[in-house]
Amino acid sequence: MPLSLYPQKTYSRNYTKIYFSTNIILLIYIGVQAYLKELNEVQREAVENIEGPVLVIAGAGSGKTRVLTFRIAHMLHLGKHPASILALTFTNKAAREMKNRIAKIIGEKAAQYLWMGTFHSIFAKILRFESKAIGYPASFTIYDSQDSKNLIKTIVKEIQLDPNIYKPSDVLSRISYAKNNLVTAKSYANNAQITETDRQSRKPEISRIYQMYENRCKTSGALDFDDILMKTNYLFEKFPEILRKYQDKFKYLLVDEYQDTNFSQYQIIRRLASLHHNVCVVGDDAQSIYSFRGARIENILNFKKDYPENKVFKLEQNYRSTQNIVNAANSVIDKNKNQIKKNVFSEKEVGNKIKIVEAFTDYEEGYLIAGRINEIRFNQQVTYNGFAILYRTNAQSRILEEAMRKKNIPYHIFGGISFYQRKEIKDLLSYFRLVMNPNDDESFKRIVNYPKRGIGDASIDKLSSFAIQNDTSIWQAALMLNESNMGLGAAVQTKILAFIALIQSFNVSAMNLDAYEVARQIAISSGILKELYVDKSPEGVSRHENLQELLNGIKDFTIREKTDDEIVTLNQFVENVALLTNEDKTGEDESERVTLMTIHSAKGLEFKHVFIAGLEEELFPSKFSVTSLSDIEEERRLFYVAITRAEVSLCLSFARTRYRWGTLSDCQPSRFIKDISPDFLEFESQSISGSPFSSFKSETLNINGVQEKIQFNGLEKKKFKSFSKKTETQQVKPLEIINSKFSKIDKIRSTPNSIANNNSLGGIKTGTLVFHERFGNGKVIEIEGEFPETKATIEFEGSGKKQLLLKFAKLTLIS
């Protein structure tokens, strides 16, 4: 598939038609003028100064996106070629939205030639185009972080290092750190400071792992996330003529969220801009929240030094939030030392004070938020779309979700586990990847025996060690099966060759059919679809549905991308899929619902009513961040980001007890609450009535002969004992709801590990426990006995009975 980097031909045809037609120009002109009037003076200057380096410091809610989109529209209005503009954003979503907004002003056809996207997607595209120079196939695979970790794990095992010391995530973050700072594997080994750090953390072999990791990626024809940026730098550094080509092409550069660029990204921009200096960066140092990913706040702080002829525009008026919210946010961010001075203000109404809500438990927190949402919605007649619940960690979402469900509040989780990270999706994608790039070892290992083909781990190990010895990919090793003795039995060899033939046949299809047809064929012929179709458990059904959804997505993709003369190939789809996130799925419905998300993913968004949950020490600020000053400042910026999402009301909550990892722990209110000037605060100490969790007690119970102190807070606690094999005591876990007579159970949340692991306990209804999911539907247990100690017998089809002892603490219910 030829990549049309310079779509001059088609471009000039369309462009002339739509852009140089007098009518259209007039239309654009009027559009521009009307829009200009909507801008304040600073905004307008930021829009109109399109030549030379420009730094736009855009305070929260100051109309940053408006400036960016209109700046681009303005350039087009002045006759700049859309394909000469490169706009880099941090998320695909931001890019898409901006493109849509620009399309509305200047028309779709011209907008489509803009180069607008994330650093990763734009430069992956360029690297594919220039793949020869970097010595990779154009169809290189992009390893996501899971692939990277798997590869590291394999390497660590291979060179017999202690996997407890060389944890894949730790090693990856070191490698990532190096790559983001453009330190290659070779220079890593020679860098005294880095190797010293590794020595001190007792991980001196990281340098070696890095080198092997690189080699292995190379033979697999794979680049990881950081490679995309690093190889781009390599490309621009080693091939001046190629750099020159792109400097000539991209006459105007725009970078959104500049405060979150890392060194590698910074260098790319510097290189591209060094010829014409038309670079406009937009950002807010107060909203720099990605240093853990290598972001350097200095990039924005040093912009003036980097480009001495710069112009700086500060957007300080906040059009989003009430004065109370803006002032509270300012009072927080003022505590940070390291920042560019600015004066963000609002001229909107003063507004309500910020509510601080204290809850006994995380469960109650969810209930209080849910209750308040309904209250505000009822009183102010607003839709659920105006609400967002923000939290520091994804793990918090589950409890909040439960509360939403209980109160019948429609919600959706933004981010979280990506659709594309689901097992079944990754499985099918691995087939696609392998078809496009058979050397992709990670994909090979993933699917060679899925669905089961009788090729076990031992065989794969033999194959892959042969590959390693010969410095080649597993696929190549498999092709050599006939000539080389790898110690594999004849039966297994036949199976492997059959797998190879299967993939090759897919490859043939991929060259002739369109993406959807191939994808469908692969899903069917590989046996994946069938495997899940047969599985009638709710889990299996949902996986099957997900696969269908992916196929539908590919279908949409083929329709969307289709041009007159060429079919849309699977390759085109696969190229980008590693860079997609959950929010990039097509077909998002616009139904009315509350949004739940992490603060990180909330950046750039706004909501009428915002709740920030879990304002507790160790959670927010995270306990991982309280050690150094710079870390705590970043947490504070995160808090600032969260506050400034709110337009009219803001509610902060914290729980006194939080259930985490099977243990209850006491929590302290976050220090950040104290950072807000009390002038803007309003405390709400009492729980709202009707919450089932309004009491708080602690009691010592004799459980299995052991005295245990159990805290409970209107939540029920129970002890499990499994009689099936070995007797064991499980940790106390809360039930959710229990009726006040204690004779019946409404629902059990948690179960002994072996069962809980399968997520099998869906609900208990009036003394009858109904199992579903992996244990099959309709498995019923009768529960005999009374609280607080109850025996339950579970019948499993074909595998006998299992007895559980459930122990419950007393429940105190205020109703």
Add this chain to the structure above:
DNA sequence: TGCGTGCTTCTTTTT
């Protein structure tokens, strides 16, 4: 080689 079972470990944030 496959599968069930129970134990261990893990959690900040994400392109």
Add this chain to the structure above:
DNA sequence: GAAGCACGCA
């Protein structure tokens, strides 16, 4: 609460 892993049995 969930994933990964080791172990033991078929």
